[in-house]
Amino acid sequence: MAMAKSDLILLHAPSNYDFRERAIMYGPISDVIPSTPVFEMYPIGLVSIGAYLERNGVNTRIINIANRMLKDRKFNVERFLGKLSASAFGIDLHWLPHAHGSLELAAVVKRLHPTIPVIMGGLSASYFHRELITYPQVDFVVRGDSTEASVLQLMQRIKTGEPVDDIPNLTWKDENGIAHHNPLTAVPTSLDELPLDYTYPVKSVIKYRDLAGITPFGNWMDYPITCVLTCRGCNYDCVTCGGSRYAYKNSYCRQKTAYRSPQLVVKDILSIQRYLNGPVFVIGDIRQPGEDYADELLHAMGAAKVRGPVVLELFAPADSDFFRKIDKAVPNYNIQWSPDSTDEEVRRAFGKGYSNREIETTIQGALENGCKRFDLFFMIGLPRQTYSSVMDNGTYLKALLKEFGQRKVVFPFISPLAPFLDPASKAFEEPEHYGYRLFFRTLEEHRQALESPSWKYMLS
Numbered sequence: 001m002a003m004a005k006s007d008l009i010l011l012h013a014p015s016n017y018d019f020r021e022r023a024i025m026y027g028p029i030s031d032v033i034p035s036t037p038v039f040e041m042y043p044i045g046l047v048s049i050g051a052y053l054e055r056n057g058v059n060t061r062i063i064n065i066a067n068r069m070l071k072d073r074k075f076n077v078e079r080f081l082g083k084l085s086a087s088a089f090g091i092d093l094h095w096l097p098h099a100h101g102s103l104e105l106a107a108v109v110k111r112l113h114p115t116i117p118v119i120m121g122g123l124s125a126s127y128f129h130r131e132l133i134t135y136p137q138v139d140f141v142v143r144g145d146s147t148e149a150s151v152l153q154l155m156q157r158i159k160t161g162e163p164v165d166d167i168p169n170l171t172w173k174d175e176n177g178i179a180h181h182n183p184l185t186a187v188p189t190s191l192d193e194l195p196l197d198y199t200y201p202v203k204s205v206i207k208y209r210d211l212a213g214i215t216p217f218g219n220w221m222d223y224p225i226t227c228v229l230t231c232r233g234c235n236y237d238c239v240t241c242g243g244s245r246y247a248y249k250n251s252y253c254r255q256k257t258a259y260r261s262p263q264l265v266v267k268d269i270l271s272i273q274r275y276l277n278g279p280v281f282v283i284g285d286i287r288q289p290g291e292d293y294a295d296e297l298l299h300a301m302g303a304a305k306v307r308g309p310v311v312l313e314l315f316a317p318a319d320s321d322f323f324r325k326i327d328k329a330v331p332n333y334n335i336q337w338s339p340d341s342t343d344e345e346v347r348r349a350f351g352k353g354y355s356n357r358e359i360e361t362t363i364q365g366a367l368e369n370g371c372k373r374f375d376l377f378f379m380i381g382l383p384r385q386t387y388s389s390v391m392d393n394g395t396y397l398k399a400l401l402k403e404f405g406q407r408k409v410v411f412p413f414i415s416p417l418a419p420f421l422d423p424a425s426k427a428f429e430e431p432e433h434y435g436y437r438l439f440f441r442t443l444e445e446h447r448q449a450l451e452s453p454s455w456k457y458m459l460s
Contacts, residue, residue, distance in 0.1 A: 006061040006208070008119075008155055009086040010050060012042035014066035015097045016450050017104035020073055027455030028415055034217050034225060039101075040066035041217040043094040043122065044196075044227055044283075045147075051200035052148035058155050061086075061204060063213040065105060070218050077105075082112045088158050089113070090151070093132070094122030096242075096420045099443055100450035103135060110137040117158055121147050123242060126184075127251055127423040128443040129171045133179045140164075141171040144252050145232045146188050184253045188232075191260035196229055198272045224278030225311075228268040230297075231284040233257035236315055238340075238351045239383055239434055242422025251424035259289050262297035266304050273307060279334070285315035287322070294322070298329040308332020309372065317358040323369035334373040335366050341382055342396035343389040349434075350382050356396070363404055374410045381417030383427070383434040419458040420446060 016024060019038055026037035035041035042064055050060040068075050089109050093102040102125075106118050117139040125132055126143040133141055142150050150169040157164050164172055168186040173179055188194075205211050215221065233254045237244050248254035260268075269280050286294045301310075310330045314337040326333055339359055341347045347354070359376075366374055378397075380390050397412045404410045421428045421436065431438045440446045440460045449458045 005059060006084070006086045007059045007159070008053060008061070008088050008090055008151075009084055010046050010060065010062045010090040010092070011105060011109070012040070012046065012062070012064045012066050012092055013098055013101035013105040014069055015039040015101050017101040018451075020069060023453065025454040027418070034220075034223065036070065036218055038066055038070050038218075039095060039097050040064065040070050042066075043092055044229065045094065045122070046092060047198070047201060048194050048196050048229075049090075049148050049151055050204065051195035053152055053155065054200060054203075055195055056152050058152065059207075061208050061210075061213070062201070063210070064215060066101065067215055067218060068212055071212065078108060078112065081109060084113075086116065088117045088119055088155060090119040090121065092122045093120050093125035093128075096124045096423060096446055097450065099124070099447040103137070103447055106135070106137040119151070119154065121151070123252070124423055124443075127242075130179070130181065131443045133171050133173060139173060143169045143171060143184050144187060145248065145254060146186065146191075146194070146258075148194060150186055187253050187255075187258075189256070189258050191229060191232060191258050192264055194260075196260070196264075196268050198226060198268075198275060202275050224276050225281060226272045226276060226278060227281040227283050228265055228272070229260055229283050230265055230286055231257050231259045231288060234284075235288050236351065237426070239349070240417060240421055240425050240427045242424045242428070244351075244425060246426050247422070247424035250429075257288060259293065262293060262300050265297060266300040266306065269301070269306055269310070270304060279309040279311050281311040281336075282313065285313050287318070288315065295325065298325050302329035306330055309334055311336060313337070314362070316352075317354050317362045318365065319361075320365035320369060323365045323371065327370035331370060332372060333370070334375070335371055336375045336377070337362070338377040338379075340377070340379050341385065341389065342378065342393045343385070346382055346385050346389055349384045360400070360403070363400075363410060367404065367407065367409060371409065374404075376410065376412040378412065378414045379417050380414065383436075419449075419455060420460040 015038055046062050050062055053060040091102050091106050110118055118137055119140040120132060120138055121142040125141050129141040129143050132138055147169060150167055153167045164170060167182055169184050170182045201214050204214055233248045234243055234245050235257055237246050272280055286297050308330055309332045311334045314335060339347060340350055344355055363374055378393055393414055427434045427436055438460060440449050452458050
């Protein structure tokens with residue numbers, strides 16, 4: 001049986017394209033995420049774009065180049081890419097640590113396929129779109145947090161040769177190399193029209209006979225965690241977050257958070273559990289749209305008999321009643337929460353106004369109502385943080401574990417804010433106001449920083 005031909009091939013690059021040839025002291029830059037310092041995990045947006053395009057007749061394949069390079073040191077990227085055929089190639093630049101790898105991979109693709117358009121997208125690509133389009137290997141940049149419809153229109157125009165000057169959210173170059181920036185107006189207020197389930201990647205494995213290419217990260221086969229989206233945007237304003245309300249409003253034209261209906265979120269979870277037994281991470285605090293949304297979602301999960309483990313996020317303290325509802329709906333659940341500092345003044349300056357006592361009562365409520373694991377995340381490198389307040393984290397967490405650690409359910413993690421400040425965040429836009437001094441401002445400066453031999457020279 002012949003392999004299906006691709007119209008669009010979506011490629012995910014490593015953080016540093018040359019990581020197999022160069023000695024790099026990565027340090028603790030990826031200690032609290034599933035992937036390695038190569039950042040081989042691709043954003044979930046690739047799945048929704050692929051599924052949306054496939055639904056609309058555009059054959060779309062995801063290939064995790066970073067993971068293939070990581071798993072096989074002899075994997076020849078250029079030989080592999082040279083054999084591919086498509087109407088266009090797409091490369092994500094969502095997280096800024098991919099500034100080197102994504103641009104280098106784009107250059108390789110353009111050298112091997114000089115007449116085939118290269119499309120880039122993601123939040124970092126959107127933020128730096130005016131600079132990104134000046135690179136010779138980049139033909140288009142799709143901007144914003146929801147580019148499914150714009151990519152579909154672009155692929156249709158690429159195939160027909162029609163003009164692209166009216167496609168929303170698109171930055172592009174004309175035949176004279178002059179850059180154009182179409183208005184960023186495609187900002188959906190609901191996520192209900194987007195296909196965010198996992199039938200697409202399962203079918204893609206069969207269609208393109210490629211499991212390695214679509215595997216999300218290196219050890220995913222041992223720990224097959226997946227995720228579902230409840231929202232795009234955020235109601236909170238954490239100072240260093242590039243996905244904050246401030247960032248979405250000022251850089252990505254999102255005036256309010258868009259949500260996916262509870263019924264569709266449950267449908268997404270069930271579509272995953274049809275194929276996999278691993279944990280499902282529900283992205284976004286389910287209380288953001290209000291208590292009614294959370295209650296409806298939990299009721300729907302209970303009615304559908306969603307099996308665990310399900311991982312839920314908290315953005316703020318919760319009471320025992322909330323955890324009782326979770327326990328009733330999903331008997332096997334975990335919680336993740338990022339208080340970021342044990343110093344209440346530091347936490348308040350960061351944009352989180354709750355107390356340590358509220359953290360403790362939240363943990364207590366979860367443990368009394370069936371929580372199987374409670375992860376807490378803290379950072380070093382926050383506004384108003386001092387050496388003393390950093391060291392006090394350890395003292396406080398030692399006491400916290402003495403109180404809650406007997407059952408071995410509470411797991412605190414401390415990591416540096418590294419390697420970069422998120423573009424579009426308050427701290428990136430007004431660094432001095434929040435106590436930072438930026439070493440890198442442009443995309444090119446970040447790209448060059450990733451060529452450094454040690455993580456301490458990458459810190460922005």
